Amino acid sequence: MLPRVNQMLFFEIASADEEEAAAQYKARIADELEDGLLIENPIDSASGRMKRLYLGDELSVHYLLEDGIKHYFDSHVIGFREDVVKLIKIRKPDPERITKIQRRHFLRVAADLEIAVNLSSNVRFVTMTDDVGGGGISFISDGKWSIKPGMEMDCWLLIPYKNGSIEHSSFKAEVVRVVDLVTGRKQVMCKFVAISDSERQKIIRYCFERQLEFRGR
Missing domain, CATH: 2.40.10.220 (predicted glycosyltransferase like domains)
Structure with a gap:
């Protein structure tokens, strides 16, 4: 199942900096487009600070559904949209490329x-x-x-x-x-x-x- 509007996404950013690559961020999905998802400005899950994303940033994303299964997908930043707040557009996942991992089962x-x-x-x-x-x-x-x-x-x-x-x-x-x-x-x-x-x-x-x-x- 694809992530929905208002759902929280959790992700890491591909980076040569070891500390940044290990950090986890979260952002709410504000809107869904035909070719992408619009997310709010991400927040560092540990510090609570805002994180700025740039065009082309590669993301390893996961979200959790009610059945307790984590869904993972690979994405990247493809644009921005000015709204009441600035929204970030990321590539929408291909359903066939979403990896599902149950809490008691590991890939x-x-x-x-x-x-x-x-x-x-x-x-x-x-x-x-x-x-x-x-x-x-x-x-x-x-x-x-x-x-x-x-x-x-x-x-x-x-x-x-x-x-x-x-x-x-x-x-x-x-x-x-x-x-x-x-x-x-x-x-x-x-x-x-x-x-x-x-x-x-x-x-x-x-x-x-x-x-x-x-x-x-």
């Missing part, structure tokens, strides 16, 4: 990301993920490590975004399944058992960008 994407794993005080290693998502990850490990289902580990994930910024997400994960590969290595599948909302959001943002990249090919 998962294939990804080769660097991850540091701490199994115990004397077993630490760095490897690459196989896939990542808002609910868990899988990674490839050397066969020499004794990893079994039910084990918990502390992890630090390196996350590069399309604007060039890099984030680190830390969490505690539990091993759900281990698959022995023909190469002698192991595929380790994990679920998150302790992760803050802000750390999880970093991973979800990466998954969102990756899915848009796949769809654009």
Whole structure:
């Protein structure tokens, strides 16, 4: 379902500045046009300050419906309109390109990301993920490590975004399944058992960008 007039949109702005890229803004939809949405001046969700947008600014947007499902889409600023207040025109999303993520279900994407794993005080290693998502990850490990289902580990994930910024997400994960590969290595599948909302959001943002990249090919 497309966003409606008076609905609140939440978004991040693509930026080479790491602090700005991580900031979240919100703006109400004031009107709907055939080729776009008119939104009010956005406000920084943390500070409450107004944010000025410029023509061409790229936005990663989401909105929440009554059923508790977040809807994500990619957009950009395509113009302005002077009204009682200045309104910003952004591209209307293509319904087929809107990503839906339920609160208890998270998108998962294939990804080769660097991850540091701490199994115990004397077993630490760095490897690459196989896939990542808002609910868990899988990674490839050397066969020499004794990893079994039910084990918990502390992890630090390196996350590069399309604007060039890099984030680190830390969490505690539990091993759900281990698959022995023909190469002698192991595929380790994990679920998150302790992760803050802000750390999880970093991973979800990466998954969102990756899915848009796949769809654009």
